[in-house]
Amino acid sequence: MKYLKRKVIILLSVVFILLMSALFVYYLIKGDSSRWQVALGGILVSGLPLLLIFKKKNPFNLPIIIGYYMLIFCTLFLGSIASFYLHYKWWDSTIHILKGMYVAFVGITLFKLFIPKDVRNDASRWILFLFVLSLSVLASALWEIYEFVGDQTFTHTMQRGGNTDTMYDLLCGFAGGLLVSFYAFVRKPKV
Structure with a gap:
């Protein structure tokens, strides 16, 4: 399994780096500053x-x-480069729900990784619930800060709806995190 994960990471990273590099060059030559910046960020992530x-x-x-790679594809390529955010109003909220869920699942993994098994077994289900939900909400808040700073410095396309967009995105991220937090709560044995 270790080698399979390693191969998947290498394969997906190379494919995405090549895709984003090609898009970077294409949009740089074309003079589309918004899209080449997104493609450059795509190379990094x-x-x-x-x-x-x-x-x-x-x-x-x-x-x-x-x-992780599906979120990169849906957010950067489909959302920003292919303009799904502009053409489909539901796209932004759907991505924020999925990001909230994704970060919550990562939170479950981190909980298992950093908390010793005997402590984990003795921890309340509510501790896991709050940890996973808090991590998801934090990620949503950090993303909105990123969007705000991006709009203030590079582009003016990330928060087209202003405060309404920000609050709606935060609520969607919260909802996604809440779903996975309930899942973690139900799955963890009672203490």
């Missing part, structure tokens, strides 16, 4: 999982690794 290869034990399972 596509390569991040390669750092996991150097760990002796990768704590993330295949669905989390593949989910």
